[in-house]
Amino acid sequence: VLKGSFGMSPKGRKLRTALIGFQFVVSLGLIVAAMFMQLQNSYMRGMDTGMNRDQIAIVHLSSELAEPERQKTLVNRLKESAAVEDVAFASARVGCQDGYMRWGRNLADGRNINFTCVPVSWNFLRVMGLPVVEGRDFEEDDELRAGTFIFNQTAMRECNLTLDNRVFGHQSDLVPIAGVVRDFNFASLRDAIGPMCFYQFGTDPWHNLGIAYIKIKGDPFAGAAHIKRTMAELDPLYPVDIEFYDTVFNALYQKELKVTALITVFSLLAVVLSLMGVFGLVVFETQYRRKEIGVRKVLGATVAEILAMFNRSFVRLVLICFVVAAPLAWYGVREWLGTFAYRTPIYWWVFAVSLLIVLVITLATVTIQSWRAATANPVEAFKTE
Structure with missing residues (x-):
């Protein structure tokens, strides 16, 4: 449906963007959750409990x-x-x-x-x-x-x-x-x-x-x-x-380790799904805007400017999704950490790292997929006219 006439319409483009935005929100939230779970597990296993665990x-x-x-x-x-x-x-x-x-x-x-x-x-x-x-x-x-x-x-x-x-x-x-x-x-x-x-x-x-x-x-x-x-x-x-x-002590937290592993897998899966969506949207955008790209190149636009045009909209989308995902992830992490009497602090840099991860992967995907359109001969865009 999204590749048909509806996909070419403004409503179809909005639906594509909304779906990818939802995937970004899920990806950002799961990455934050996985990182805090790993931090909490490391905190618990490394904390001095007051007993000798060596030898x-x-x-x-x-x-x-x-x-x-x-x-x-x-x-x-x-x-x-x-x-x-x-x-x-x-x-x-x-x-x-x-x-x-x-x-x-x-x-x-x-x-x-x-x-x-x-x-x-x-x-x-x-x-x-x-x-x-x-x-x-x-x-x-x-x-x-x-x-x-x-x-x-x-x-x-x-x-x-x-x-x-x-x-x-x-x-x-x-x-x-x-x-x-x-x-x-x-x-x-x-x-x-x-x-x-x-x-x-x-x-x-x-x-x-x-x-x-x-x-x-x-x-x-x-x-x-x-x-x-x-x-x-x-x-x-x-x-x-x-x-x-020390081995028996670590086994006390097997439940948390298993949950962390599951959340990490789901995070990777969510990121992959998001990238598939980004890939599809970039392919769609490059085909949809072929003539626009050709005109821009004829008027003197450089490859870097064309790539920046594609990346700008995705950067904006990721930032908007981060604004939505960050408070939701913060609330979920706070509630989960609240089940522990001893817990790691909620570090701000974890949220920044999750944003950076999604941004870098998204920009790399967009740049790679739009490179062909940005470097194509503008004459090709008008051959069907």
Whole structure:
């Protein structure tokens, strides 16, 4: 229809321009979205969460190896190699998941508090590089007590706690707060840091700590090989799956990475569709204005001036589309970033880069396609007369 008589009419040209304008708006918006998604992903993966992610191997233990006595044997065997510096245990993959065990506990003064709780071995904070900013760290002697709490700074502040408070543990015993760990992102950066604690079971562990955190020094491949070999010897029937902490941490944001990849693909597709539209419109314009171009050249117009004539209208179109697309893209990006507690700023230069990308590609397409018409012999335009 657009190539027929309707396409040659003023209404047909307006419809062509409107369709291409819509494609430009979509292209600009998707490019902005893809760039901000990539920035947010890079921001999350590169942000210091407060935990040591280097040279830490995470291994899920079998039910047998998770038993306290077997854990001691595992630690001793692992430490036989100089590649293993230390081994700690926890009930969850701290910093690599969103959901944790929640506890509601009463204080000695009758108040009730709610918080995330992660039972750990006594040396967990040292292995993971989590500093205690008040009070003390766990000690090996805590295994001989009824239990020990270490809360984070947010819990101490929001629950109005002090080191003098006593909290009922998993039994009816009142358990002391030994110290305060510095705030760190124990869940993904989608959520703000909430009140949480590390808990040392003491004399009555009510479930085993099934995840080992192995701090490796030197060659990580040699360390991983030693871990596999040792665990296979201790429990031959259980498959050993070693994950390095930084890899597991990045996997926490697989959803965002997949969405970013999809948006990037759609952006490329939208740009290609826009260029196809521009290509078609340039071909149409060059045929529609053949005689005008011939007249201009006879009157002394240069090739550069002819090319500028074609490019000018497309530059104007892209700029108008950018004025429409920019606020829509800004609103969409702001709403998406609002789902994260920690997010990258909305940089103005991202919008400028998206405009530059579309402009450069469009101008290149227009110039290449209109070059033939601009350099043609003007006599050819009047041969049909």
